[in-house]
Amino acid sequence: MSDTVQTPTAEPGGSGIKTLEVQIWRGGAEGAFETFSVPRRDNQTVLDVVTEVQRHHVPDLAYRFACRVGVCGSCAMTVNGTPRWTCRTHVGKVAGDGKLSIAPLRNLPVIRDLVTDMGEFFDKWTKAGGKFTGTRSRAEPMAEVDPTSRARRNADAGIECINCAVCYSACDVVSWDKDYLGPAALNRAWTLLNDSRHAAQNETLAAATAHGGCGSCHTQGSCMRACPVGISPTRSIAGIKRMSLLDFLGMRRS
Amino acid sequence: MSARRHRSYAAHLGHRLSGLALAVFLPLHFLALGLALEGADTFDRFLSFAELPLVKAAEWGLVVFLGLHLFFGLRLLVVEFLPWSSDADDRAGLIGWGTAGALVLGGIFLWGVI
Numbered sequence: 001m002s003d004t005v006q007t008p009t010a011e012p013g014g015s016g017i018k019t020l021e022v023q024i025w026r027g028g029a030e031g032a033f034e035t036f037s038v039p040r041r042d043n044q045t046v047l048d049v050v051t052e053v054q055r056h057h058v059p060d061l062a063y064r065f066a067c068r069v070g071v072c073g074s075c076a077m078t079v080n081g082t083p084r085w086t087c088r089t090h091v092g093k094v095a096g097d098g099k100l101s102i103a104p105l106r107n108l109p110v111i112r113d114l115v116t117d118m119g120e121f122f123d124k125w126t127k128a129g130g131k132f133t134g135t136r137s138r139a140e141p142m143a144e145v146d147p148t149s150r151a152r153r154n155a156d157a158g159i160e161c162i163n164c165a166v167c168y169s170a171c172d173v174v175s176w177d178k179d180y181l182g183p184a185a186l187n188r189a190w191t192l193l194n195d196s197r198h199a200a201q202n203e204t205l206a207a208a209t210a211h212g213g214c215g216s217c218h219t220q221g222s223c224m225r226a227c228p229v230g231i232s233p234t235r236s237i238a239g240i241k242r243m244s245l246l247d248f249l250g251m252r253r254s
Numbered sequence: 255m256s257a258r259r260h261r262s263y264a265a266h267l268g269h270r271l272s273g274l275a276l277a278v279f280l281p282l283h284f285l286a287l288g289l290a291l292e293g294a295d296t297f298d299r300f301l302s303f304a305e306l307p308l309v310k311a312a313e314w315g316l317v318v319f320l321g322l323h324l325f326f327g328l329r330l331l332v333v334e335f336l337p338w339s340s341d342a343d344d345r346a347g348l349i350g351w352g353t354a355g356a357l358v359l360g361g362i363f364l365w366g367v368i
């Protein structure tokens with residue numbers, strides 16, 4: 001049947017476009033966009049486009065990637081104004097009109113071109129009480145965690161975070177308040193607060209509710225819509241708020 | 255930035271801005287009332303003051319902002335203190351209801367004054 005015949009560029013939004021007009025950020029914070037023409041290819045991802053520009057146009061273009069399959073969390077950039085994993089973003093999904101703008105992640109200092117300094121993002125994980133404190137040695141039996149318990153299910157919902165900072169870049173409170181720990185760090189704290197093996201429960205709760213912690217979140221919900229894994233930091237942060245209230249009232253279960 | 259293009263962000267703005275508007279507006283509202291009530295034949299002066307179209311429009315705005323602030327605030331309490339049914343469920347549906355509720359309050363106010 002004729003309608004099953006696929007043209008090579010029959011991806012949604014990509015049909016008919018032969019060349020992409022790609023704007024890529026060059027330089028540091030004071031840099032500017034530079035425009036390149038890149039051929040439109042089948043199954044092309046935004047990361048493919050960046051790689052092609054680096055190979056054929058500007059060999060000194062700085063960008064990060066590693067796994068190319070959405071596992072390592074290193075390739076996040078701002079694509080047409082939205083923070084995304086570039087390796088898992090198909091051009092056909094975001095550039096229906098053949099235009100792409102690729103910039104470094106927002107809310108992080110730009111080192112050069114598409115590379116940001118993620119130091120503060122990771123430091124905030126520690127600040128939010130995100131360091132696991134175990135009590136057992138390897139000589140002791142493994143801790144038993146009931147997979148059906150509410151705490152385990154809460155932890156499950158947030159545990160797949162790969163530290164990509166997409167949510168951090170989507171959140172306006174992070175831009176407004178440099179002390180705000182941000183959605184990913186607080187999500188991490190929430191998974192620990194639901195981990196029965198984590199010994200430093202009170203310390204993590206104190207860190208996650210201190211200045212810059214969960215109380216600073218305005219429940220904008222941009223983080224949960226941006227997270228490529230489908231994690232809901234908004235929900236995790238709400239969980240910490242609820243837990244801290246129960247703690248204040250002396251009604252916290254743990 | 256397009257990460258802001260969703261209902262919950264709009265509700266966040268609506269909640270904060272209506273709160274600011276109330277904070278600015280309420281003292282003026284009481285000041286105006288206070289001035290109008292000063293001196294003799296208090297009640298008549300109050301009535302004629304409240305009849306001014308500008309005052310009416312402003313009072314209508316006050317009522318709608320109050321409604322928005324109340325309903326969006328209630329949504330936040332629901333989001334933050336009641337269990338979530340799924341990871342994506344930040345009760346965005348309540349935003350429409352809250353806006354409608356505020357407009358209904360505004361309507362009731364108009365019905366009462368006109």
Ligand code: SF4
Pocket residue numbers: 170171172173174182183216217218219220221222223224233234237
């Ligand atoms: S829900 Fe909180 S952390 Fe997430 S984007 Fe909004 S303000 Fe930021």
Ligand code: SF4
Pocket residue numbers: 160161162163164165166167168183184187226227228229230231233
């Ligand atoms: S919560 Fe999602 S968006 Fe945020 S760092 Fe983790 S994986 Fe990335």
Ligand code: FES
Pocket residue numbers: 065066067068069070071072073074075076085086087088
């Ligand atoms: S390259 Fe690893 S997540 Fe994109």
